[in-house]
Amino acid sequence: MWSWSFTFKVLPKLLSAAKITFIATILGFLLASILGLVWTFLKRAKIHWISSSATAIVEFIRRTPLLIQLFFLYYTLPSFNIRLPALTVGIIGLGLHYSTYLSEVYRAGIEAVEKEQWEAAKSLNFTPYQTWTLVILPQAIPPIIPMMGNYLITLFKETPLLAAISVVELLQQAKIIGSEYFQYLEVFTLVGIIFFIFSYPSSLLVQYLEIKLKNPAEKRM
Amino acid sequence: MESADLIIKTARKSKIQKKDIKPEMIVHEGTLTTFDNPLVKYINVKKNFGELQVLKGIDLEVGYGEKLTIIGSSGSGKTTLIRMLMTLEKPSSGIMEIEGESLWTMKKNGKTVPADEAHLRKMRSKVGMVFQQYNLFPHMTVLDNCTIAPIKVKGMDPEEAKEQAIQMLKRVKMSDKINYYPNQLSGGQKQRVAIARAVLMRPKILLLDEVTSALDPEMVGEVLNVLNEIAQEEKEMTMIFVTHELDFAREISDRIIFINEGYILEQGKPESILNDPKSERLQAFLSRFKENRNL
Ligand SMILES: Nc1ncnc2c1ncn2[C@@H]1O[C@H](COP(=O)(O)OP(=O)(O)O)[C@@H](O)[C@H]1O
Ligand SMILES: [Mg+2]
Numbered sequence: 001m002w003s004w005s006f007t008f009k010v011l012p013k014l015l016s017a018a019k020i021t022f023i024a025t026i027l028g029f030l031l032a033s034i035l036g037l038v039w040t041f042l043k044r045a046k047i048h049w050i051s052s053s054a055t056a057i058v059e060f061i062r063r064t065p066l067l068i069q070l071f072f073l074y075y076t077l078p079s080f081n082i083r084l085p086a087l088t089v090g091i092i093g094l095g096l097h098y099s100t101y102l103s104e105v106y107r108a109g110i111e112a113v114e115k116e117q118w119e120a121a122k123s124l125n126f127t128p129y130q131t132w133t134l135v136i137l138p139q140a141i142p143p144i145i146p147m148m149g150n151y152l153i154t155l156f157k158e159t160p161l162l163a164a165i166s167v168v169e170l171l172q173q174a175k176i177i178g179s180e181y182f183q184y185l186e187v188f189t190l191v192g193i194i195f196f197i198f199s200y201p202s203s204l205l206v207q208y209l210e211i212k213l214k215n216p217a218e219k220r221m
Numbered sequence: 222m223e224s225a226d227l228i229i230k231t232a233r234k235s236k237i238q239k240k241d242i243k244p245e246m247i248v249h250e251g252t253l254t255t256f257d258n259p260l261v262k263y264i265n266v267k268k269n270f271g272e273l274q275v276l277k278g279i280d281l282e283v284g285y286g287e288k289l290t291i292i293g294s295s296g297s298g299k300t301t302l303i304r305m306l307m308t309l310e311k312p313s314s315g316i317m318e319i320e321g322e323s324l325w326t327m328k329k330n331g332k333t334v335p336a337d338e339a340h341l342r343k344m345r346s347k348v349g350m351v352f353q354q355y356n357l358f359p360h361m362t363v364l365d366n367c368t369i370a371p372i373k374v375k376g377m378d379p380e381e382a383k384e385q386a387i388q389m390l391k392r393v394k395m396s397d398k399i400n401y402y403p404n405q406l407s408g409g410q411k412q413r414v415a416i417a418r419a420v421l422m423r424p425k426i427l428l429l430d431e432v433t434s435a436l437d438p439e440m441v442g443e444v445l446n447v448l449n450e451i452a453q454e455e456k457e458m459t460m461i462f463v464t465h466e467l468d469f470a471r472e473i474s475d476r477i478i479f480i481n482e483g484y485i486l487e488q489g490k491p492e493s494i495l496n497d498p499k500s501e502r503l504q505a506f507l508s509r510f511k512e513n514r515n516l
Contacts, residue, residue: 119309120356124370124422125345128338134369138360 007186010177014190017173024090024169025156031095032155033148036102040110043103062100067161069093074165090162098155105147109140142213149206153199170194243278247499249489252476256284258321260459261306261426266315268301275301277483279315283426283459288452290462290470290491293480294506299463302480303428306461307350308341319347319426346374349424353431355411357403357418363390364399367418375422382421389417392454393447409440413447420451426459433466445469467510471495479503 042054061069070093077084084092113136121131163172174191178184248254261283268276275298283289291299304310305317308324317324326333327340336344357366367386371377377385390396393413403411412432419427432448433441445466452460452473464470470477471491478488481502487494498504 114356116352116354116356117358119307120352120358122309122345123307123348123350123352123356123419125342125374126370127342127374130373134373135358139358142360 002185003183006181006183007190010187011190013177014170014173014187014194017168017170018194020087020167021156021159021169024087024094024159024162024167025152027091028094028098028159029152029155031091032098032102032151035095035099037106039099039103040106043107058100058103061097066093066097066158067164069097070161070165086165086167087162090159090165090167093165094155094158094162098151101151102148105144105151106140108147109144110136112143113139145213146206146210149202149209153202153206156199156202157195244484244486246280246485247487247489249487249493249497249499252489252493253284254476254488255282258285259283259318260285260287260320262316262318262321263302264316264318266305266312266317268298268305268310269313274483276312279483279485281478281485283461285425286457286459288460288462288473288475290464290474290477291480292463292465292467292470292477292506297480298483299480300430303350303430303461303463306426307348307428308345309350319344347425348428349419349422349426350428350430351412351415351419351432353435355403355408355415355435357411357415359403362400362402363395363406363414366403366414367421370418370422386417386421389421390414392451393417394443407440408436409443412436412440412444416444416447416451420455420458424458426461427455428461430463431465433464441466449473465510467495467507479506481506 039054039058043051043058045051045054070090073093074086074089077089117135117139118131121135126134159169160171162169163175166172168176170191174187178187259282261281263279263281266276266279267274279302291302293299301310305312306319306324311325322344323333323336324341324344325336327336328334358369361369364383364386367390368379368382371382371385372379387396387399390399393416395410395413395417398406398410398414403414406414412435416429416432429448433444436444449469449472462470462474474491476488477491477494478485479494479498479500479502480486481500487498487500487503494503495507498507
């Protein structure tokens, strides 16, 4: 049943589709990381209507399926005269959805910084911006890197959803090849293996970081 | 019924009023408590945390270069009193001034309005603080802890900041550890770095809140020695100490104030306050210390 010659024939095509998967993963996660931080700040805003609307928006995005959000963006943006390539829409969708999770991660990291650190910063007359960039975030981010890594892996595994809005990523390419040759076993197996090859070592790396970052003293020795 | 209620209410009211009467402040002979040109001034400053009234009416002036020590039992409001000057806590009422300028209000178009962040930053630049728990930045080396604020806040040239920091770290006997991180230091070492970090900002007023209370006993001496030297050398820097180290207070202070139940109850020169306390409260407070020392 399994044909090795067919396997080697389709592998290059699948690998080039994997590139799209990686682009979507990296850019989607980058967007999620930045936007997540923005949500965190908006939710902490002193002006009530800003913080409460940010909270509401974040909750809404987080509590609805990513697939619906992708469809929504893909089919409604053109009616606002915003015409973007499917991949771009996909990246925006992934970034937006995961930003809501990352926002929670940032919040946890920020709250774990001792309140005395804020007071020390004040006693040295740092501006609010300096307090964030020099004192709070450098302490808040390292401990949450493993958690962020987990979301990166999860996001990676969700990229096949982009097939639904016609992005030719790994899964979509496999489907196209499969239906072309009426041979599915090899292509879908390969897709699974490619995903595994990247997600498993990443999860080991995350575990390693988790242990390493737990004890900052060791890191600094 | 009604009249009984009324009696109870009146009784309660009078009780509260009685409690709120400001006690006569005892000033020992020859003590300077007012200044032509005070650096710091508290006028009838009150502070509550919810229901709890911690400070009930503080009147205090501090002179330029003065070394002032605040004593009082735990929970009497010493920390709150100085935290307000660092703008870490806002008074519930009253006026606070630094160099004749109001800390919590400012003039805008001829009107007095609550201070904005810019005004607070300007005022804050005159004040520095050393905390009981050191509060060093754990992600920075000793040297970076000492140079970051001069460079970023005062805009000092990094080389110049580094040079000054090394000089200062020599004074607190930490110059051999400039590349260490705080978690590689003992409590006493951390506190000496924290002192260096605060002094390097050259504040007009340096606040020190029980800086030896969190230390193991064998480290208290090294920190007090360093502080003693700095207090002697920095003649122009006003320093306000909160401490239970009475021998230290006797040696370095120009004046000691005793806080009790939300008021300054007694103040005077160190010798006089410590050897000849007038109020029963201060006598009791001091005798508790003598007992502890004899243990
Ligand atoms: N942020 C706060 N919220 C509520 N109560 C506080 C707060 N800070 C201090 N207190 C209370 O105020 C009182 C005085 O505290 P503090 O100024 O720390 O006293 P001291 O330094 O003399 O021991 C204490 O009863 C303390 O529990
Ligand atoms: Mg205290």
